[in-house]
């Protein structure tokens with residue numbers, strides 16, 4: 001059935017797509033040459049009625065894992081609304097944003113707004129119309145032509161390094177040019193009532209001699225959730241905008257009221273501004289951003305985009321950083337559309353977590369101190385532990401020790417590993433999947449972090465319950481609670497193996513997620529030769545999921561403290577009994593047995609898909625199509641995977657059917673396109689699917705020879721007849737991380753009929 005659907009879509013897939021960009025990218029901004037980077041279209045995932053219906057992505061410019069991303073601002077962002085929405089018709093400035101995903105809040109942003117004539121600094125007053133056909137959107141350079149409010153036009157061009165935004169404004173047929181730098185705005189609190197705003201006090205410091213407008217902004221929209229014990233009270237985003245042109249006049253505005261000549265002010269609704277001689281036609285500004293101080297923001301400019309550096313040079317450095325990554329995979333036999341989907345996914349997969357250390361120091365929101373060392377932010381771990389982390393281990397291994405050390409720094413400073421860290425912990429989603437991520441890294445041979453401390457940290461997750469465990473439900477986004485970690489650990493899980501649904505929120509999902517984390521910890525214990533621990537966690541990890549398997553219905557079902565089942569619909573987070581029944585990647589043989597054996601399990605999977613129960617738009621479904629291959633039904637995996645790649649991904653603004661979630665949606669596509677997927681990520685095993693292209697040449701960082709994935713005919717033949725890695729036949733549809741990182745040849749013989 002599904003194969004037919006796929007075949008009927010083939011003509012559509014094989015037709016060559018249009019150019020990747022609406023407007024040609026100027027030659028200076030296409031250097032260095034990179035076909036891969038040319039295929040990044042950062043508007044994918046910004047469509048839909050509201051962007052939260054697609055990826056929630058924005059057309060921002062920044063290098064991989066950048067501290068700050070820069071984007072044209074079309075509206076005020078807050079939880080569930082990004083700063084740029086394609087259907088909006090005016091641009092209100094250029095925002096250095098730290099909003100890491102659609103369901104998270106902004107923090108410490110700065111907005112730079114060009115204008116001419118009368119100074120307009122309030123959001124409602126400063127929006128300029130623009131023609132979408134004038135937009136150029138790439139990974140490293142963005143430009144747009146704005147209609148100045150007094151008439152005339154402003155060409156705005158943007159690039160960025162990790163900690164510096166670089167903007168250039170060219171004024172045509174306007175009077176006196178000016179640039180406003182916004183420190184504070186009316187910040188939306190939470191995500192339901194947009195009229196509920198907070199006015200934060202920020203600062204502006206102007207120095208006409210050094211041509212700088214600097215300041216700070218303490219806004220942090222997620223301050224209403226997260227542990228009370230670590231409130232990040234001292235958090236601020238600091239900035240320093242340094243102009244290449246001399247100021248004519250300067251001052252600050254408060255709620256739109258102009259205060260000419262003022263050099264310093266601390267206030268609400270505060271901006272600084274500079275005007276330039278009327279003959280000035282080009283204004284170039286570099287905005288250093290810091291979480292430490294204004295002085296550090298200045299130093300970030302000196303280090304990353306020093307005086308005299310042109311926008312062209314900044315953009316070329318950032319493009320080179322992307323090319324270094326994206327050129328590592330060369331695909332053959334992909335259509336233009338598929339290349340755009342693939343390389344944009346690759347681009348999205350290397351943005352988070354984002355670096356926050358500056359010259360070897362970082363601000364920690366957990367203890368409000370500046371520390372020496374490395375730190376990262378934007379950990380969406382319930383999403384990313386599935387495939388995104390595995391992708392990072394392969395394509396950003398140089399970042400792994402720092403990303404894990406950052407998690408361990410959180411543990412030292414806040415007491416726990418992160419779950420969803422956005423400046424501090426936010427308690428969003430369930431499970432302590434940092435356990436899985438760290439264990440996976442250990443299994444895959446990642447070193448360069450404190451192994452003993454990491455062991456202590458995962459053991460704490462697995463054995464120490466949260467504060468007031470028996471009296472707190474720890475619901476999603478519950479305010480005024482402590483670290484959620486493994487809620488329900490002390491009430492029932494530690495003793496009986498399930499989380500009690502009558503005491504805790506999302507109990508069924510918690511049970512399954514804690515089990516997976518326990519299993520992952522057992523693999524970590526193996527690596528440390530801790531035999532007894534390995535045994536303990538393996539028992540919990542492999543056995544506990546089945547404590548909530550209801551033999552009468554054949555589905556997982558949350559249980560109450562007294563052991564009674566809580567009903568088929570209780571206790572799930574972002575999923576239902578269908579999806580969660582398959583959430584036992586560490587013990588599929590047992591699940592298949594419980595469902596009556598392999599053949600009957602295949603039937604169950606068919607019912608799941610054909611009944612419309614799979615929700616690829618959300619993470620708990622991501623591994624499900626690969627389960628067929630684990631019970632001798634690989635052709636069905638091949639059909640489902642190829643079908644999802646067509647229905648849930650394309651090269652248009654609505655081309656990501658689920659929220660991108662810090663790279664996980666994209667990582668699914670990338671792995672699937674290459675022909676394998678980390679169903680049980682901590683194990684180091686990958687399950688074979690169906691490669692999309694004739695050939696992919698993968699140069700993994702640190703691996704001497706390339707991995708050549710050859711699958712001639714794959715674009716039109718979706719079935720795998722035979723697969724061989726470096727001469728060895730692949731049995732049971734499984735290849736290992738160790739095999740992949742030797743490079744060499746992974747060869748698939750494709751077929752047009754199921755084999």
Ligand SMILES: *[C@@H]1O[C@H](CO)[C@@H](O)[C@H](O)[C@H]1NC(C)=O
Pocket residue numbers: 189190193196224
């Ligand atoms: C605004 O939101 C905060 C945080 O959720 C809440 O404490 C406060 O009561 C809200 N104010 C109004 C007027 O709704």
Ligand SMILES: *[C@@H]1O[C@H](CO)[C@@H](O)[C@H](O)[C@H]1NC(C)=O
Pocket residue numbers: 199255256269
């Ligand atoms: C800001 O100005 C607007 C009118 O321009 C006014 O409605 C609003 O109350 C002012 N806000 C504050 C906090 O003064």
Ligand SMILES: *[C@@H]1O[C@H](CO)[C@@H](O)[C@H](O)[C@H]1NC(C)=O
Pocket residue numbers: 228467468480481482
């Ligand atoms: C724990 O419960 C006690 C007693 O009800 C309460 O005073 C305290 O605030 C709670 N702590 C947290 C972090 O919820």
Ligand SMILES: *[C@@H]1O[C@H](CO)[C@@H](O)[C@H](O)[C@H]1NC(C)=O
Pocket residue numbers: 527528529
């Ligand atoms: C674990 O034991 C093996 C075999 O005895 C040994 O090679 C390895 O170094 C040990 N690993 C650790 C972390 O102690």
Ligand SMILES: *[C@@H]1O[C@H](CO)[C@@H](O)[C@H](O)[C@H]1NC(C)=O
Pocket residue numbers: 502560561562563564
């Ligand atoms: C078990 O707990 C559930 C939920 O609290 C309750 O409805 C049920 O009556 C209890 N059953 C027994 C046998 O106590």
Ligand SMILES: *[C@@H]1O[C@H](CO)[C@@H](O)[C@H](O)[C@H]1NC(C)=O
Pocket residue numbers: 597598630631632732
């Ligand atoms: C089910 O499939 C798996 C994977 O091929 C295989 O190892 C196992 O033996 C099968 N079970 C039975 C009962 O045939």
